[in-house]
Amino acid sequence: MNAAPHAARQELPRIAFVAPRLAVDGAVGGAETLLFNLAQQARAAGCDVTFLTTCARDHHTWANALPAGETRHDGVRVIRFPVNGDRDIEAFLRVQEAISAGEPVSDADEDLWLANSVNSRALEEHLRGAGAAYDRIVTGPYLFGLTVAAAAVAPERTLLVPCLHDEPFARVRRIARLFREVRGCIFNTEPERALAVRLFGEALTAPGRPAGIVGFALPPFDCDPAGAARLGLTAPYILYCGRREPLKGTPLLVDYWAAFRRITGRDVKLVLTGSGTAEVPEGMRRHLIDLGFVGESEKHDIMAGAVAFCHPSVNESLGIVLLESWLAGRPVLVHDRGVVLREQTRRARGGLWFRDYPEFQESLNLLLDHPELAAALGASGRDFTRREYSPEAVQARLLAALR
Amino acid sequence: MSETSPIQIGAEGVDAEAIVRQIQERVAERRARGEYDEATVARAERFNLMNLKDDAQFLERYLACLRQAVQVDIGDFEIVERRAHAAPLLRRLKRGIWSLLRFYTYRLWSQQNQVNGMLLAATEIIATRDQERLDRLEARIRELEARPGAAGKPS
Numbered sequence: 001m002n003a004a005p006h007a008a009r010q011e012l013p014r015i016a017f018v019a020p021r022l023a024v025d026g027a028v029g030g031a032e033t034l035l036f037n038l039a040q041q042a043r044a045a046g047c048d049v050t051f052l053t054t055c056a057r058d059h060h061t062w063a064n065a066l067p068a069g070e071t072r073h074d075g076v077r078v079i080r081f082p083v084n085g086d087r088d089i090e091a092f093l094r095v096q097e098a099i100s101a102g103e104p105v106s107d108a109d110e111d112l113w114l115a116n117s118v119n120s121r122a123l124e125e126h127l128r129g130a131g132a133a134y135d136r137i138v139t140g141p142y143l144f145g146l147t148v149a150a151a152a153v154a155p156e157r158t159l160l161v162p163c164l165h166d167e168p169f170a171r172v173r174r175i176a177r178l179f180r181e182v183r184g185c186i187f188n189t190e191p192e193r194a195l196a197v198r199l200f201g202e203a204l205t206a207p208g209r210p211a212g213i214v215g216f217a218l219p220p221f222d223c224d225p226a227g228a229a230r231l232g233l234t235a236p237y238i239l240y241c242g243r244r245e246p247l248k249g250t251p252l253l254v255d256y257w258a259a260f261r262r263i264t265g266r267d268v269k270l271v272l273t274g275s276g277t278a279e280v281p282e283g284m285r286r287h288l289i290d291l292g293f294v295g296e297s298e299k300h301d302i303m304a305g306a307v308a309f310c311h312p313s314v315n316e317s318l319g320i321v322l323l324e325s326w327l328a329g330r331p332v333l334v335h336d337r338g339v340v341l342r343e344q345t346r347r348a349r350g351g352l353w354f355r356d357y358p359e360f361q362e363s364l365n366l367l368l369d370h371p372e373l374a375a376a377l378g379a380s381g382r383d384f385t386r387r388e389y390s391p392e393a394v395q396a397r398l399l400a401a402l403r
Numbered sequence: 404m405s406e407t408s409p410i411q412i413g414a415e416g417v418d419a420e421a422i423v424r425q426i427q428e429r430v431a432e433r434r435a436r437g438e439y440d441e442a443t444v445a446r447a448e449r450f451n452l453m454n455l456k457d458d459a460q461f462l463e464r465y466l467a468c469l470r471q472a473v474q475v476d477i478g479d480f481e482i483v484e485r486r487a488h489a490a491p492l493l494r495r496l497k498r499g500i501w502s503l504l505r506f507y508t509y510r511l512w513s514q515q516n517q518v519n520g521m522l523l524a525a526t527e528i529i530a531t532r533d534q535e536r537l538d539r540l541e542a543r544i545r546e547l548e549a550r551p552g553a554a555g556k557p558s
Contacts, residue, residue, distance in 0.1 A: 252450035259447035314454050337454040349419045356455070356464070357447045358430045358439045366426065376417045 013135035013402050014048040015039075016127065018150040020062075020118050022053040022078060029059065030242075030320055031141035031163040034188070034216050038138065038161065038398060039076050041217050045395040047402070050134070051078045052127070054120050054146070062087070062118045081123035092116035099168050110174045117145030127153040136402055138186065143169045148178050155181045159210060159401065163317040164192050164199075176200050184210025186401050188318035191339045212401040216320050217394035218385060221300050223328045228305025231298070233289065236368060237269035238333070239306040241299060241321050244276030249312030249335060251279065256312075256360045258284045263361065266368065268307065273299060303328035307374065308351065308367050314338040323389055326350050326381030331374050333363055350381020445471035462530055469526065473519045477505060477512045 019035040036051065043049040051073070055064040064082045071078050095113035098105050105113075127137065127150060139150045140161030151158045160182045164170060179185065179200040187193040190213060197204050205211045238257065244250040250272075257270045258281040271289045272278060280288050294302065303309060309325035314337040322332050322344055332351035334341040336359075345351045352367070354360040367374045387393065433439065445468040452468070455461045482497045484490040547553060 246450070249450070252454075255447045255450060259443050262443050263441075335454065346420060349417050352419060352423055352426070355427075356451055357444050358434065359426055362426045362430055363423075366422070373417070373422075377419060380417050380419075 012045070012047045012399070014050075014133060015042055015136045015138060015402065016050050016052050016131060016134040017042075018052045018123070018127075018137060018139035018146065020054055020144050020146050021056055021059065022051060022073065022080075030316075030318070031161075033320070034163065034318065035138070035140055035161060036073075036076070037216050038186070038214065038394075040074060041391060041395045041398050042402070043076055044391065045399055047399075049076055051076050052123055052150075053078065053080055054083045054118065054123065055080045056083050056118065059118075068122070079126070081120040081126065084119045084121055087119075088112075088116045099172060102168050105172070107173065110172055113172075114145040114148050114174060117143075119145040119149055124149050124153060136183075138402075140186075142175060142178065148174065151178055151182050156183055158182045159184050159186050161186045162192070162196065163188065164196055165315045165317060166195055167315065170195075170199055179204060184212075184401070186398075187211065187213045188215055189213060189340050189344060191343045192317045195339075210401050210403075212397055214397045214401055215389055215394055216318060216323065217391040218320070218323050218327060218389045219391055220327055220386060221297075223297075223300035223304040225301065225305040227298065227301025231291070231302065233269070233271060233302065233305055235267055235269050236307050237271045237289070237305075238308050238310045238364070239271045239273075239302060239325075240310055241273045241303075241324075242311075243274055244272065244278045247313065247315055249314065249338075250276070252335075253310055253312045254278050254280060254284075254288070256357055257288075257310075259357055260361055260364060261287065264365065266365075268364070268368070271302060271306070273302065300324065300328050303330055306330050308333045308364070310334075311341055312338070313341065316340050319344055322348075322350070322381075323385045326378060326385045329375070329378040329382055331367060331377035331381065333360070333367075345381075348381045348384035349377065350384060351377050440467075440471055442472050442476065445469075466523075466527060466530065469523050473523045474516050475512050475519070477509070 017035055017039040019032045021029075021032045022036055039049050039051045054062070055066045055068050056062045057065040062083045064085075066080055068080050068082050071080070091112050095105060095109045098109070099113065123146065127134075131137070131153065135157065137150060137154060137158045138161060139147045139158060141147065141163035142160060147160070151160060160179065162179070162185055164187075169175065176199070179196065180203065185193075185196065185204065187196065193205070193211060193213060196211075203209070240250060240253055242248060254270065257268070260266070261268060261284065267287075269287050269289055271291060273291045273294050275293065278288070278290070291302070303325045306325075308331050309321065310333040311319055311322060312333075312335045314335050316338060317340055319332075319334075319341045322334070322341060325332055326348060332341075332345055334345050334351065334353045336342055336353045336355040342353045345353055352363040354363050367377075430439075448464075448468050452461075452465055455464060479501075482494055482501065484493045484497065486493065
């Protein structure tokens with residue numbers, strides 16, 4: 001940890017990070033993981049950091065499953081607050097479905113949607129009272145009531161980490177107001193910032209308004225492709241790690257992989273880690289290897305042994321798993337329509353991207369037939385990750401954004 | 404397969420963009436030769452069509468997928484038997500069952516194929532007419548804009 005010298009530390013801001021969840025077992029979404037990673041980096045840079053979150057573990061029920069109060073997590077001071085128990089879930093879902101379907105929604109319904117999203121009056125009270133001591137409130141992702149409420153306490157001190165996707169929720173008027181009213185934003189990638197400007201206007205990046213790109217700090221790790229063989233992964237395989245759901249593109253990946261096996265006749269397995277279900281085509285079940293949740297070190301070994309990491313999602317604001325795959329020295333295959341992941345891959349020269357099945361087939365064939373190319377793409381991605389996403393690089397960008 | 408030019412992967416550094424471009428060119432060549440016109444590819448694209456909906460060529464690709472998948476396959480296929488014990492007998496039994504199935508469901512499948520074919524033809528006719536109408540309208544707009552006195556044009 002490269003803590004700042006004492007004299008400089010006096011000038012560093014006191015920061016509250018606010019996120020809907022912080023799970024002790026790591027089972028949270030990418031946005032929450034990112035917020036905590038930023039909190040750790042701010043602390044490592046010498047800032048006085050407090051992480052404010054709720055007692056919830058499950059993002060479907062938002063039940064208060066963890067005890068309220070102060071604790072420490074990986075060295076960071078954490079305060080948990082109970083989620084409001086009076087949510088009208090029916091009203092929330094009614095408006096949420098209308099927004100998802102792109103139907104017109106009134107201002108009153110937008111407010112109803114946010115009021116019945118995850119919220120914590122106790123957390124808001126804390127920000128209004130003791131929270132006056134925080135120089136900066138860093139909160140996200142954008143689409144939760146808690147984020148909007150935390151930003152409303154002191155918008156002039158609030159930095160939003162939106163984790164923005166091009167989706168119907170980004171077109172809610174109340175969300176547009178959130179983007180315009182806060183002090184500034186911390187983006188993950190250039191395409192995410194460009195999307196925000198397209199949706200909410202050029203004023204977002206006006207001179208003097210923070211709109212920096214920070215990202216996720218990832219220190220290098222040791223991994224061993226032989227570790228994958230020890231887990232029984234001896235045939236060539238492509239890998240996907242994360243939640244399996246249509247929004248993440250996993251049904252597409254399963255279909256493409258099954259078609260690849262049928263058309264080319266090549267014995268390439270599909271290895272999945274993480275949660276969720278995947279519908280597997282007839283006759284393919286024994287070739288799909290579902291490892292469920294695995295430890296970080298195991299995951300890195302599996303990444304190191306893969307032909308490629310395949311992430312077909314078109315709805316990401318940062319691909320943390322891509323960075324991990326590159327640190328493990330392996331290339332990635334991403335969907336051309338996933339602007340963020342494609343741009344990350346293009347900049348890193350760390351993999352290939354496809355628009356449809358035939359391009360997927362040709363790309364995978366190329367990586368299988370030219371292991372030296374796959375290794376070179378992986379190495380290029382590793383250099384990029386070490387340069388752009390090292391803790392030192394992320395801390396420097398974060399401190400600049402917090403000023 | 405071998406008629407397409409090999410992809411240059413480069414000796415000095417990796418130019419991922421150039422490789423992707425070459426892959427796209429190779430796919431375009433092969434697609435023109437009808438190499439990906441099969442039902443397996445059409446089925447694999449069912450989730451991708453949502454991603455392509457803003458693409459200028461979306462309708463073309465969608466119709467191509469429909470054309471590949473429109474006929475219910477009732478042709479014969481290789482019947483295998485993995486159990487070594489009494490394999491020839493089991494294979495004969497399976498063939499017999501398949502022949503009976505095909506015989507008794509033939510009318511159903513042929514009607515379904517006829518309906519699918521008609522729906523596809525109707526969709527293609529609508530798409531062609533819409534495209535022709537759009538082309539005519541665009542040409543008319545260009546013509547009107549080119550006239551002296553039109554907005555932005557000196558009269």
